[in-house]
Every structure is written in C-alpha cells, then in structure tokens.
C-alpha cells in the first residue's frame with residue numbers, strides 16, 4: 001500500500017489539534033476518568049524525566065504528549081483489538097509494518113492508533129541529550145547521501161516544515177541501506193512501506209503548540225538540540241552491521 005497516497009482515514013479521531021487540548025483534558029474537572037481498556041499493548045514509560053529536554057521541549061508538553069496523547073493511542077488500540085488474540089499477540093511495529101494484512105475491520109484502528117503508538121514509542125527513544133551530531137556509520141551514510149550533516153538538517157527542516165496539517169518527517173533507511181528523508185500524514189509509519197525509521201519529528205501541533213504556538217520552524221530548530229545522536233548512531237550501526 002502506498003502510504004503517501006493514503007488520504008488519512010480518521011484524522012478527526014486523533015487528539016493532535018491543539019484547540020482540542022483544553023476540551024480533552026479539562027483542568028477543573030473532578031470527575032474520575034473512565035477506566036481504560038487493559039492490555040495487551042502498554043504505554044512505555046518515558047525514558048527520562050518530563051523536564052529532561054528543557055528548555056527545548058518543555059515539561060508540560062512532554063507530560064501531555066506522553067501521558068495523554070500517546071496513552072490515548074494505546075488505549076484506543078487496545079479497545080479496537082479486544083477479542084482479536086491473533087492481532088493482540090503481535091508487536092505494534094509488526095502490525096503497522098504489515099498493514100496490508102490487517103483485517104478490514106481493524107485497518108483504520110491499526111493504522112491510526114497503532115501508528116500513533118508505534119511512532120511515539122520509537123520517538124521517545126531517539127530523544128535525549130546524548131551527542132550533538134551523528135557518529136560512526138550513520139555520520140558516513142548522512143554525508144554520503146546529503147553531503148554533510150548541516151545539509152541534511154536543512155533538507156529535513158524543509159520536509160518537516162512542509163508537512164500539511166498533522167504528520168511526521170523522517171530520516172529513514174531503505175531496504176538497500178541508503179537513506180531517505182520522507183514525510184507521512186497523521187500517524188502513518190515508514191514501516192508500512194518497508195522503510196526503517198532512523199529519526200523522526202512529530203509535527204502534530206500537540207507536540208509544540210504550548211511552547212512554540214504556531215511557530216513550527218522554531219520547534220524544528222529546537223528538536224535538533226534534543227536528538228540523542230549517540231543512541232541513534234549506535235542503533236543504526238547495530239542494524240546495518242554486516
């Protein structure tokens with residue numbers, strides 16, 4: 001299935017529009033939250049403190065982004081796959097990588113909620129304050145493809161800035177081990193078209209609107225200060241090791 005040709009089946013279901021934040025998470029409500037469906041998919045803990053990425057990514061946004069938005073994808077995915085043990089026994093990465101094999105009645109949920117769970121689970125692990133630039137084999141691959149790290153940053157920034165509405169920009173590895181900058185709409189994943197994400201940036205407004213308002217370029221610039229290039233480079237080297 002050509003992901004870039006997808007038109008976004010259920011974007012209205014998502015929580016990515018900033019104007020909905022206050023409505024979705026009213027601060028004054030004392031009503032208990034409804035019990036969330038349990039398992040089989042779980043929200044991974046944020047691998048650092050909420051304020052670990054300050055001042056670039058603020059703690060309040062990180063809190064909402066992980067504990068509310070990401071959790072919502074997990075809860076809705078669990079609700080959708082209840083009663084489908086053949087689906088719930090697989091990893092979310094496996095599900096989005098084999099979207100064309102999903103049961104028709106679960107296709108939208110796996111694509112949107114599963115994609116949201118997969119994309120965010122991947123994303124948290126690429127962030128942190130470890131290294132200012134790619135290293136080793138990843139640095140060589142970026143130089144070979146884009147000419148330099150700064151040239152890559154320029155192209156990646158342009159791609160992320162150009163995402164219309166909600167989506168992601170990615171540096172992905174193709175099956176032939178070359179790199180590509182690509183974008184996906186909503187919560188579509190590069191995995192669905194056989195690409196392996198190396199890094200990505202969430203450009204849903206829920207990722208930046210509290211701090212950066214409508215200034216997505218400022219958020220993208222800040223993103224480059226919180227990529228854990230040491231971890232990303234080590235993972236790339238392990239994945240591409242002959």
Ligand SMILES: [Fe+2]
Nearest residue numbers: 069202204207
């Ligand atoms: Fe997000």
